[in-house]
Amino acid sequence: MPSNRNPDGLEEVDLLVCGAGAGGMTAALVARLEGLDVILAEKTAQVGGTTSTSGGTTWVPGTHLSELAGVPDSVDDARAFLESVVANRGGARLREAFLTSGRAAIEELDRRTDVKFAAAAAHPDYLDGPGAAYGGRALGPINFDGRLLSREDFERVRPPRGEFLGLGGMMVGRAEVGALLAPFASIANLRTTIAIVGGYMLDRLRYRRGTRLLMGNALVARLLFSLRKAKVPILFETGVKELIVEDGCVVGAVLEAASGPRRIRARKGVVLATGGVCWNKALRARLFPQGTRDYALGPVTNTGDGADVAMAIGARFEDGGDSPALWMPCSSYRRPDGTLAVWPHIILDRAKPGLFAVDGKGRRFVNEANSYHDFAMGQIATGAVPAHLVCDAAFMRRYGMGMILPGARNLRAMVKAGYVIEAKTLTELAGKIQCDPAALAATVESYNRAAASGVDEDFGRGSSVVNRFNGDAASGGKNPCLGPVGAGPYYAMAVRPADLASSAGLSGDEFGRVLDGDGEPITGLYACGNDLASIFRGTYPGPGTTLGPALVFGWRVAKHAAGTLADSAGAMTDERKQNATL
Template structure:
């Protein structure tokens, strides 16, 4: 029994964690490492959440890994950078806690678990400014051989089907060139045989390939670490409601596959890490702009259980600052049999030279080579004519050959191009006017846009939007294109286009918390016993998107901080405790 509790619990633990994504698994792992009795409850039959379907990049400044990679980074530089990006939007205390704890959290995970990262020598921050880094802050999870999980491999949520080849094979980015051109060289052929051969052997025992990369590797590494330590994980166990006694959250009611409910006491605290508001039916309508409500990259099961339960005990909701969501432009290939394919346009096409994005007026509206979040912020911006939703990525035939477009990989295969045309994914026009008619885009506006763009492209410039002006955009362009790796003119027809829509990849809006992840009530006071991390906790970047992995970075670091604080092992000088929400925090709308 909890001391002073009037509840008859069916079972009790020290720490009760809901949600087995990166944040929840980190919190459970560290709490167990600190000697606490932990129960991790996952609503679905598999761990990973949106971490499993993500790129897995984790943004944490100032780590030893940056030194090891030859691109030493400093917390001081990151502090100056975040001040320039976030400015006076609030949340300074939580960001400082993140900066101070980030290197410690990553170092401990590397030391005590199978979670392993490498710092990217070249993976620039998404925003320019004082203290911005070209490399060192973006940490990539090392590939993971999931054969060690044996039958538990089925408990790892698969990546997006669009990120797998041959029906279940994950491919490291470094192997993509060889697999796309297996007969281009002996080295390509040998590597293709190695990768595909391994996959064929895997499929004898497993439902998909066991060589995991990106976010799937990160989720599997966390899961494997929990399994090795014997941390209790209960699947198909949703959060039904929180139990609050005399102002303190003392446990929760949990569900089960057979519909039975149990009351679980939490002596030290309840941690919410259930994926945020992404698919909460009411909060999505309340918080998200109408133009961005159609599509989400979050799993269907991310229905806001943690946030909704916290609001029921008077927790405070933040609207996310500049944006309630963090965005990705996505194209959709419809399937007559269901199971549409959704392709996130991350880096493979938008920054490459010879692509423009236009709205229904045939006008460019954004720097196409900017980050995926900033691209969609441009789509959602209303300049007096409404948002640029949907938008269309327009290229010529040479672009298709050189870089591909969305789901269509590079090459000149007429049969492959025709297949995507028949599916309605790729739209072709022999002339710009013909393409405009098929896209329902203003033909005069499109012709004027291409004329202006091509004139400026002749000198490698983009006075309208500054395409190719940042280190990040140039890095994602084509270094062989001179003088600007992101700019070349559109040639003669035929022209091709895919249509893109805004999708949320994570939430900026979420529950209001302090630097320890303790949740705050509507008056700004701590709700004792209740914590959050990951997407359930409002973003410390206030709707901005500073660099690659700025959702997973805070998710892991605050999962670590929450567990350390609950265990009483967080250094007092870094705990940044407070009982009132600071005056700069955003009110719920």
């Protein structure tokens, strides 16, 4: 039960932020820039949460960075796009707040902190429609030199998933993979390889992993670096256990640390940013469909603490609209030490010509080139859990699949580990994946007809902008996402939906204030990041549509707590009005 009185011996701050992912770190940082006394409490020994293992792409329409990149983006276009994608699913007021504050939030972080992004000139939205953009909205964190952090703080940055690290600890960008796989193909490739690998080897003389940080790791490190500059105290291994309530208002929280309970009073409020549903068993059992409850991509320490403590005082919890989570199809296998290696199939294989996916009957069920979320939603809708990605040997050599590298360099080891299934004939493959051989043969025949014509009449593969962007225009076919399946051997890889982020979450208003069962704000309680229900209501409009709202609502929460973002019951000085409405 929540505490209903003010315990003796409370520490006191203006704002207490619980959770050091992108949303919580942003809220703490901006609140400090606004002059508030802030404490950031993190349940684990490291910052970053799910953000640190992500690509770090952050979807924010209409920023000054899109203009600098030469692909100026319009908030009006983004509004029309979201109206077509989300339609009448609700949440319009929060989306409008996101759209109208995005530019100001990114500009302020860029101007006043070391959180730096660059807009991608080419990184299209995941769905076609009015107002969809090809570039400008997806912001990528600029690489960060981890040596700028103290040795202790560098160790505090949660590393990426091991599957995404080369040589045991080296981060590599998507555009650099080709050079590293073929270092002697050109002078440019050799120079790139020497610079990246050589720098990594020098790092390992002093650090446990490479200090050249990219993607989500770069974003997290930049936030931590900025928090240290702003002198924001961070309490590690300190999670939220309950909220302190007085006269219906949240006035602080009880935290659980190794040394015991720690009670902190928060004059301006408590911010919940603990990572969302993730590994919360009760919420997963209640909300998640069969076949999706056993594995999440977030840290195992993300156990839905924010939702639990908020619901204990009467906060409303939303189911997420179309889906309780945002998904990625993932393949996996057990390493010799018993740990699970997991690979999210994001962009490198599903859209390439010559691969298709089948359900348990051996039939296609979805446009394989759609976004990872929409592919996984197709799995869930049709019961294709698991599904199998299928290709021939030529595809495997050219593109690889999952954790198998192009050139099939590690193919034998992966077959032995049971990660990928190999068969000389389609009939043999059908037996190994337990589907109807005739159905699989008919699927290959139909797929090859589509590859020859360039038109997928069944699922429209290659018909959308993002399909073609992730395909291979150099393949020589009529459709960059379709290519013939030729002679064996053949390969199949099982994929299952795993949640990368929550869509379900605490109900909030446009300022990130958590709402009670009657839809009224609970004074003193905020949420952002995955703890706040997704403003896109279970849809996934484009790359980074989890991190974009996390940062923008972290910014809005901090501004509102500081009194520099007006609500219907408050007033601001004229000096603050212009910034608040940007």
